[in-house]
Amino acid sequence: TQLLEQSPQFLSIQEGENLTVYCNSSSVFSSLQWYRQEPGEGPVLLVTVVTGGEVKKLKRLTFQFGDARKDSSLHITAAQPGDTGLYLCAGGDSGNEKLTFGTGTRLTIIP
Amino acid sequence: NAGVTQTPKFQVLKTGQSMTLQCAQDMNHEYMSWYRQDPGMGLRLIHYSVGAGITDQGEVPNGYNVSRSTTEDFPLRLLSAAPSQTSVYFCASRRTGTGGMETQYFGPGTRLLVL
Numbered sequence: 001t002q003l004l005e006q007s008p009q010f011l012s013i014q015e016g017e018n019l020t021v022y023c024n025s026s027s028v029f030s031s032l033q034w035y036r037q038e039p040g041e042g043p044v045l046l047v048t049v050v051t052g053g054e055v056k057k058l059k060r061l062t063f064q065f066g067d068a069r070k071d072s073s074l075h076i077t078a079a080q081p082g083d084t085g086l087y088l089c090a091g092g093d094s095g096n097e098k099l100t101f102g103t104g105t106r107l108t109i110i111p
Numbered sequence: 112n113a114g115v116t117q118t119p120k121f122q123v124l125k126t127g128q129s130m131t132l133q134c135a136q137d138m139n140h141e142y143m144s145w146y147r148q149d150p151g152m153g154l155r156l157i158h159y160s161v162g163a164g165i166t167d168q169g170e171v172p173n174g175y176n177v178s179r180s181t182t183e184d185f186p187l188r189l190l191s192a193a194p195s196q197t198s199v200y201f202c203a204s205r206r207t208g209t210g211g212m213e214t215q216y217f218g219p220g221t222r223l224l225v226l
Contacts, residue, residue: 004153006153009151030212031212033212033215040219040220041219041220042115042201042203042217042218042219042220043154043201043217044217045214045215045216048214050212088154090154092212097159097161098156098159098169099144099156099212099215100170101146101153101155102153103151103152
């Protein structure tokens with residue numbers, strides 16, 4: 001069974017600060033996705049990375065896939081209250097048939 | 112275009128009761144899946160389907176059955192509910208692309224409490 005560990009589990013910071021959350025595994029994934037989930041709703045896809053070392057930017061969010069495709073990070077610059085939510089990483093298996101989700105990072109941005 | 116819809120939104124069951132969680136999508140997606148979300152454990156895959164008539168087990172299939180008679184619908188059945196099945200259940204759908212993982216769309220979830 002492939003496992004994805006996310007850290008930190010909880011993070012609470014002031015508006016305007018920068019932060020990084022991590023997604024780590026001992027397994028290799030063919031692709032890595034990041035989702036954000038609001039309370040009472042389903043997860044919403046933010047980004048998909050497929051190449052080792054790939055970096056993608058989405059406004060103030062920067063996503064990186066590790067060179068060995070075993071880990072990923074999400075960096076948020078100048079965090080805003082609207083960034084509050086549960087961030088989930090998910091790795092695709094070799095056939096891109098099944099997704100394994102990480103344990104999640106619950107982020108709170110304090111105005 | 113409603114996306115992925117799930118019913119009911121909330122359900123309370125007694126141990127041993129059976130029920131079906133409904134999931135439908137109107138995007139003509141081949142791939143559909145069911146996850147359960149428990150505190151501190153992320154989402155875990157229960158069952159999935161790559162097309163009508165085809166289903167397969169995920170990480171935690173025990174106690175759950177699925178069928179896929181149409182492209183649009185993918186119901187999840189609990190034959191004899193147990194307290195360990197108390198959770199939030201999410202249905203999701205996506206295209207089966209030939210490249211990397213396609214965008215997966217989630218429904219709003221069903222909150223199930225088994226007493």
